[in-house]
Amino acid sequence: MIFGSNHIDLVNGAFWFITGISVVLLAMITFLMIYFVFKYNRKKGKKAVNIHGNTTLEIVWTVIPVILVMAMFWYGWIGYRDLQNPPKDSMIIKVTAQMWKWTFEYDNGVKTDSLYVPVNKPIEVNLHSLDVNHSFFIPAFRFKRDVMPNKNNSIWFLPAKVGKYDIACAEYCGLNHSAMYSKVIVMPQQEFDEWMKMELAKKNASVTQPLKTIDSTSTKQK
Amino acid sequence: MQSDVNSVGYLDYKGKHSGILAWILSTDHKRIGLLYLMSTLSFFAVGVTFGFLMRLELIAPGRTIMDAQTYNSIFTLHGIIMIFLFIIPGLPAVFGNFFLPILIGAKDVAFPRLNLLSWWLYIGGGLLAIISVFLPGGPVDTGWTFYIPYSIRTGTNVLPALMAAFILGFSSILTGLNFIVTIHRLRAPGMSFFKMPLFVWSLYATAWVQILATPIIGITLLLVVIERIFGVGLFDPALGGDPVLYQHLFWIYSHPAVYIMILPAMGVISEIIPVFAHRTIFGYKFIAFSSLAIALFGSMVWAHHMFTVGMSDTAQIIFSLLTFLVAIPSAIKVFNWVATLYKGSISTDPPLLYALAFIFLFSIGGFTGLIQGALSVNMHIHDTSFIVAHFHYVMFGGTGFGIFAAMHYWFPKMFGKMYNMKTAKVGFWTLFVGFNVLYFPMFVMGWLGMPRRYYDYLPEFHIYHFISTIGSWILITGLIIMFTNFIKALRSKTKFTEINPWGGETLEWSIPNVPPLENFEVIPTITAAPYEYKDNEELLTKEEN
Amino acid sequence: MSSVAEHTTEHVHRDDLGSRMGIWLFLFTELVLFGGMFLVYAVYRFMYQHEFHIAAKELNTLIGTLNTLILLTSSLTMVLAIVAIRKDNKYLSIFFQMVTILLAFGFMVNKYFEWTTKIHHGIYPGSETLLAKGNGEVLFFGLYYVMTGLHGLHVLIGMVLIGVMTRFTMTGTVNSDKYIHLEAAGLYWHLVDIIWIFLFPLFYLIT
Ligand code: HEA
Ligand code: HEA
Ligand code: CUA
Ligand SMILES: [Cu+2]
Numbered sequence: 019m020i021f022g023s024n025h026i027d028l029v030n031g032a033f034w035f036i037t038g039i040s041v042v043l044l045a046m047i048t049f050l051m052i053y054f055v056f057k058y059n060r061k062k063g064k065k066a067v068n069i070h071g072n073t074t075l076e077i078v079w080t081v082i083p084v085i086l087v088m089a090m091f092w093y094g095w096i097g098y099r100d101l102q103n104p105p106k107d108s109m110i111i112k113v114t115a116q117m118w119k120w121t122f123e124y125d126n127g128v129k130t131d132s133l134y135v136p137v138n139k140p141i142e143v144n145l146h147s148l149d150v151n152h153s154f155f156i157p158a159f160r161f162k163r164d165v166m167p168n169k170n171n172s173i174w175f176l177p178a179k180v181g182k183y184d185i186a187c188a189e190y191c192g193l194n195h196s197a198m199y200s201k202v203i204v205m206p207q208q209e210f211d212e213w214m215k216m217e218l219a220k221k222n223a224s225v226t227q228p229l230k231t232i233d234s235t236s237t238k239q240k
Numbered sequence: 241m242q243s244d245v246n247s248v249g250y251l252d253y254k255g256k257h258s259g260i261l262a263w264i265l266s267t268d269h270k271r272i273g274l275l276y277l278m279s280t281l282s283f284f285a286v287g288v289t290f291g292f293l294m295r296l297e298l299i300a301p302g303r304t305i306m307d308a309q310t311y312n313s314i315f316t317l318h319g320i321i322m323i324f325l326f327i328i329p330g331l332p333a334v335f336g337n338f339f340l341p342i343l344i345g346a347k348d349v350a351f352p353r354l355n356l357l358s359w360w361l362y363i364g365g366g367l368l369a370i371i372s373v374f375l376p377g378g379p380v381d382t383g384w385t386f387y388i389p390y391s392i393r394t395g396t397n398v399l400p401a402l403m404a405a406f407i408l409g410f411s412s413i414l415t416g417l418n419f420i421v422t423i424h425r426l427r428a429p430g431m432s433f434f435k436m437p438l439f440v441w442s443l444y445a446t447a448w449v450q451i452l453a454t455p456i457i458g459i460t461l462l463l464v465v466i467e468r469i470f471g472v473g474l475f476d477p478a479l480g481g482d483p484v485l486y487q488h489l490f491w492i493y494s495h496p497a498v499y500i501m502i503l504p505a506m507g508v509i510s511e512i513i514p515v516f517a518h519r520t521i522f523g524y525k526f527i528a529f530s531s532l533a534i535a536l537f538g539s540m541v542w543a544h545h546m547f548t549v550g551m552s553d554t555a556q557i558i559f560s561l562l563t564f565l566v567a568i569p570s571a572i573k574v575f576n577w578v579a580t581l582y583k584g585s586i587s588t589d590p591p592l593l594y595a596l597a598f599i600f601l602f603s604i605g606g607f608t609g610l611i612q613g614a615l616s617v618n619m620h621i622h623d624t625s626f627i628v629a630h631f632h633y634v635m636f637g638g639t640g641f642g643i644f645a646a647m648h649y650w651f652p653k654m655f656g657k658m659y660n661m662k663t664a665k666v667g668f669w670t671l672f673v674g675f676n677v678l679y680f681p682m683f684v685m686g687w688l689g690m691p692r693r694y695y696d697y698l699p700e701f702h703i704y705h706f707i708s709t710i711g712s713w714i715l716i717t718g719l720i721i722m723f724t725n726f727i728k729a730l731r732s733k734t735k736f737t738e739i740n741p742w743g744g745e746t747l748e749w750s751i752p753n754v755p756p757l758e759n760f761e762v763i764p765t766i767t768a769a770p771y772e773y774k775d776n777e778e779l780l781t782k783e784e785n
Numbered sequence: 786m787s788s789v790a791e792h793t794t795e796h797v798h799r800d801d802l803g804s805r806m807g808i809w810l811f812l813f814t815e816l817v818l819f820g821g822m823f824l825v826y827a828v829y830r831f832m833y834q835h836e837f838h839i840a841a842k843e844l845n846t847l848i849g850t851l852n853t854l855i856l857l858t859s860s861l862t863m864v865l866a867i868v869a870i871r872k873d874n875k876y877l878s879i880f881f882q883m884v885t886i887l888l889a890f891g892f893m894v895n896k897y898f899e900w901t902t903k904i905h906h907g908i909y910p911g912s913e914t915l916l917a918k919g920n921g922e923v924l925f926f927g928l929y930y931v932m933t934g935l936h937g938l939h940v941l942i943g944m945v946l947i948g949v950m951t952r953f954t955m956t957g958t959v960n961s962d963k964y965i966h967l968e969a970a971g972l973y974w975h976l977v978d979i980i981w982i983f984l985f986p987l988f989y990l991i992t
Contacts, residue, residue: 040607054581066585071523087564097616150390157689168477171550196694425803455818472927480920
């Protein structure tokens with residue numbers, strides 16, 4: 019198994035783990051409430067009993083939840099850990115966000131507005147914003163990372179399956195925030211190489227100089 | 241005049257002013273409470289309408305009834321109004337003002353004039369927020385979080401909105417300050433801290449959060465104002481400022497603020513359950529201290545709103561860990577409430593129904609909070625409608641239903657009228673069903689990747705948005721049923737004179753309906769803890785506390 | 786509870802301890818407010834250590850020191866005013882209050898000259914000269930103007946407060962038996978002083 023390819027499973031795992039526990043507890047609580055309401059209903063005319071409390075019980079229902087949430091925390095953390103350290107051999111792509119579009123630039127200077135990547139190759143995206151905060155969100159891959167004007171975030175992922183997936187902007191950025199969609203296209207390696215060849219040819223044909231790295235300082239002068 | 245201080249109810253008490261002035265200039269905590277009730281409800285009506293309009297827009301993809309700009313302004317105003325004008329003052333300022341002095345056997349709060357001032361500030365801030373909508377430049381469109389840099393780039397009326405929030409913060413601080421001093425200085429003879437009703441405990445914890453956290457948001461918003469006017473550069477990345485720092489400052493207040501919202505509601509529930517189970521509350525001390533624990537831990541988890549901005553791993557771990565721990569005091573409360581039903585003698589009147597609904601809905605909201613607190617999962621669901629569902633479950637399913645419960649519980653005491661029980665129950669069930677139909681689909685879409693603050697959406701989410709919108713209609717119907725029921729009761733001639741309809745044992749149930757100006761003819765002397773139902777058989781255990 | 790007796794007699798009862806408590810809580814919120822600003826300062830100071838040092842050189846340490854002395858003395862005179870009223874020495878108290886106001890005024894005059902000279906040197910938010918400098922210096926002066934400005938605002942409010950108190954002392958609303966208002970104004974004034982005690986080294990002495 020390739021390092022990181024199980025990210026999606028880890029996220030889903032943590033999600034269903036916590037949800038599972040929650041559903042059980044919620045069912046328990048709800049059942050007890052309803053059961054008591056009927057069993058000890060005033061219509062039955064039984065006298066109530068004053069029970070001031072029970073320290074052992076209090077300890078039990080403090081300790082058990084503590085254990086449960088610690089487990090939840092741990093499950094959440096191991097799924098996050100991976101996202102932080104990209105493997106050495108990962109392919110680096112520069113992502114530039116602006117109101118309201120994405121631009122992707124490959125190390126050979128090729129620029130596109132959807133993200134083309136080879137399957138099963140770790141991809142590291144370096145995130146830059148030209149104006150306000152955005153957030154680079156690929157629902158299918160279960161992660162997002164904020165894109166900020168003064169801060170160069172980066173994150174990596176491993177596209178494990180060929181296909182087309184949505185890229186959304188998940189940080190409110192004004193008028194067309196909800197239209198700031200793009201696609202990530204995952205293709206087999208050789209198909210990707212051919213695509214890249216064509217793009218390079220196109221690029222060298224046209225006379226567009228590569229977009230110069232813009233960061234906060236350059237917006238300063240205005 | 242001394243005479244009718246105790247003979248006439250506060251509603252028709254004649255002071256030196258008359259007409260409307262007798263209200264807006266009154267320093268009587270009960271009248272101020274009603275002022276707050278009326279004003280929060282009016283702003284609430286506006287907020288609800290906005291919510292309703294958003295749902296209409298989202299019923300189908302693409303443009304339905306408004307353009308994107310309008311939508312962005314509407315969800316922003318919806319958020320600002322609901323948070324700063326409705327849910328934060330909702331319980332402390334309305335029911336806290338009205339019942340805190342009565343519950344501790346006092347004639348009024350410590351600083352009655354200050355109390356009136358905070359209402360005026362509240363109104364001032366509220367009006368400013370409303371006015372800002374009509375000023376040239378258009379209503380603010382930043383989201384209630386005012387994130388930099390967008391909030392210093394956009395051309396809309398951010399300034400008035402910020403100033404409004406700032407003023408409202410002031411009002412909230414003054415209320416908190418007033419309550420703390422009141423609780424320390426004005427408790428009736430014999431009422432030790434552990435003889436205080438739990439609603440008072442929760443208000444006490446809330447008040448501390450209010451005065452400790454609110455100044456931070458005050459200064460933060462002020463800085464944004466200065467930033468916009470003078471371009472000082474404190475937050476503007478173009479000048480070296482750091483937007484992430486802004487987010488920290490914002491959440492240092494705004495997370496504790498969510499506990500300002502929920503704690504008083506928890507207090508109300510802790511009042512209602514023992515009364516309708518007609519027995520002692522289970523684990524009084526644990527419930528009381530868990531409020532303080534929430535106030536304490538709640539102030540150390542703010543960055544769980546920022547897991548995706550790229551903080552250091554250590555920060556991520558600490559904040560995630562603390563987020564999970566802050567759930568424990570809430571857990572303790574829930575379990576004690578349920579245990580209080582055990583071996584009770586339960587009557588299912590509307591207040592109890594709302595209380596039980598609170599426990600159910602708040603638990604769902606809380607559990608989903610845990611889901612969001614898990615680092616890996618948060619990477620996926622942050623800023624999706626999953627979050628939106630979470631906070632509507634806690635804020636509105638929790639605090640909102642708490643307020644409803646309080647209204648049904650204290651209505652006869654406040655107005656000396658009684659609403660129709662049957663209608664109230666119908667209203668309750670409509671609200672309950674509508675609520676879940678409205679918000680549950682948002683969890684599903686959120687998990688499937690529907691981002692929040694989206695004017696438009698991909699077709700695959702249509703069905704969920706559609707159901708959700710239908711839910712909003714059911715919900716509003718429930719609202720209308722409930723409020724018409726109240727209004728009918730208020731209109732009716734028949735006075736409701738039964739002093740203690742629910743068989744409560746806290747002080748408010750020992751004074752006449754529509755309490756007199758000074759609440760008590762003689763300040764009572766407290767001997768027993770609250771909720772001692774002496775007529776029950778005592779269960780003798782050594783673990784008594 | 787002690788206050789119950791008077792409680793039953795008058796609606797708005799008197800409880801000095803309660804009032805004092807209220808005042809302290811309020812001052813506390815003020816501290817938290819400035820605390821937020823100091824937080825911002827700390828973060829940027831950490832991010833731009835070097836530039837902060839350079840920028841601090843631009844500030845006139847002399848005026849800063851002078852203002853510090855002025856405020857400290859004014860705190861003293863304020864205390865004396867309260868002592869005087871306690872001793873039922875009305876006019877002495879009024880005198881000391883006026884001195885306090887005068888000193889506060891002196892402080893503001895100093896500030897005025899300090900700011901205007903800066904502005905003449907073209908150092909103010911958004912100015913060409915400032916923007917030409919590094920981000921760190923922009924932030925330093927941004928903080929300088931905002932924080933000393935906010936503090937100045939508090940000084941002004943303090944002056945008004947004390948002014949009102951002087952009036953009260955004249956009319957006798959504040960007297961040897963009931964001087965809680967004056968005390969409150971005094972506490973507020975000490976707060977203003979303390980905040981300056983923090984601002985001074987942070988801006989003037991870090992060179
Ligand atoms: C009343 C308001 C309120 C309350 C009480 C809470 C309570 C909690 N909230 Fe929530 N929250 C909000 C209002 C509130 N929240 C708002 C408004 C936002 C969005 C802001 C914005 O971005 O616009 C938000 C967002 C938010 C986020 C950020 C999501 C994101 O943007 O990425 C997170 C993440 O951790 C979170 C977590 C929690 C947790 C762990 C609790 C806990 O306190 C919950 C504790 C309760 C329970 C756990 C249930 C009861 C317990 C039991 C039934 C017993 C069993 C329990 C265990 C096994 C532990 N909340
Ligand atoms: C208490 C807080 C509160 C309440 C009650 C509501 C009520 C509603 N909200 Fe909410 N909402 C927020 C707080 C609240 N909202 C916040 C903070 C945001 C985030 C804004 C942002 O992103 O910046 C938000 C965002 C938000 C969105 C997401 C916008 C987006 O991200 O694109 C939507 C979408 O449908 C929505 C819908 C609704 C609807 C239909 C209602 C209602 O119309 C439902 C009908 C209401 C009721 C049935 C009444 C409830 C009654 C009470 C609570 C008690 C009554 C009180 C007294 C009597 C004193 N809201
Ligand atoms: Cu870009 Cu939202
Ligand atoms: Cu939070």
